[in-house]
Amino acid sequence: MQLTTDEIESGKLNENNLEQATQTLCNEGFVVLDKVLEQSWVQKVKAAVSEELKAKYEGAEEDLARTRHHGGVESPLKTPFMDPLIIENPLVFQILKQVLGDRFFGCLPYGCNTVFPGSENQNVHRDCGHIFPEVKDPMPPLMVVVNISLDEFTAENGATEVWPGSHLLVDGSTDETARLRIPPARYSDLSSEQTLMSAGSIVLRDMRTWHRGMPNTSDQPRTMLSVVYYRQYFLPDNFMVSLNEDELSQFSDQAKLVFRLRQTKS
Ligand SMILES: O=C(O)CCC(=O)C(=O)O
Known part of the structure; x- marks a missing residue:
């Protein structure tokens, strides 16, 4: 969804957009806030992340082949990785408070998802399961991942594929519950979309939502930061x-x- 210049500059969502973002996340399993971060800021963070990726993966072709050319690094606990726009983004926090409650928490370091040129499809999966997989009515979200795109996400460079509404689907088998992997028979007839978006966009995704990383047929890596937040329950x-x-x-x-x-x- 598109936010207004006022909302982006002030870091405060208006009532309608806060409601729309919250409802979209709860009903569809994800919401995209398109192009909310300045391009110069994005380039600065991207340069720092690229250095980390280079240090980890240069000459590590075998490791990358093992993970089908999907990878990532942990954020060092220093600037620019700990920038407030990443770890306590005011637009994101307003939505998280609605969805996860006031006392949600996060863990550091956070990660990133990089799809390198030559990547293959990942398996369709959830990042977390239902808290009570035996209950057939799904619960509200417990875990939300916040992805910040450091590149434009296109069909060519492997924008993430997601299945709207799949966070509410109960598991098809105990194997699905245990492995979080969704068999083709379950997803092939359901509609999916790729999260096409500008660099500097933010996606909030209920981590139960089915998704996968995609082939990157461009000659440049595609990266998004991934910060996970949890509802506080019995903790x-x-x-x-x-x-x-x-x-x-x-x-x-x-x-x-x-x-x-x-x-x-x-
Ligand atoms: O990089 C992506 O587009 C998705 C990555 C992902 O889903 C994962 O690694 O679990």
Whole structure:
């Protein structure tokens, strides 16, 4: 959807567009805010991400072949990767508050999805499953990924393919629940679209929505940043315990598994 210049400059959505963005995300499983970031800013971030990609993938042709030429890097915890427009974008946060509630949270580092020239189709998949796959009425969103396009997304360079409304479809089998992979028989008769958009656009996607990375037949990589946000549910603020090696050694394997959300203390 197109936002007004006023909304983009002020970082504040008007009531109608906030409602439309929220409804589109909830009903379709994703919403695209077209061209909301300045091109000079996009180029600056893209240059920094390209350096990281180069350091990881230069000479790593075998790794790339293994992943069908789809890849990505983790964001270093420094500028420009921690820019507020990426990690606390005001337009995005207004929508997230509507959809995930006031106390949503995110995790760092965030990632990126790069489709390199010569990539093949990914398998159609969800990034997360239904919280209660056994319940046939789908729940509201729990996890939303925010993608920021650092390139124009075209059919030629592998714009992501998505299945509108698929976030609400219950799983077809336990295998689908376990692997998050959707068999062709389930998706081939349903309509899909590619997220064609300008560089500097933002996509918010319910992570249950079926999607896949596509072939990039251009000669340039195509990248989007990927920041994930979660609804806060049954999660106390002190869920991360800090343990040193000595303290940890008194735990059984089972206790280590149950109390797995921990940091290492020196
Ligand atoms: O890069 C894309 O277009 C999609 C990537 C994706 O879905 C994934 O890696 O899980």
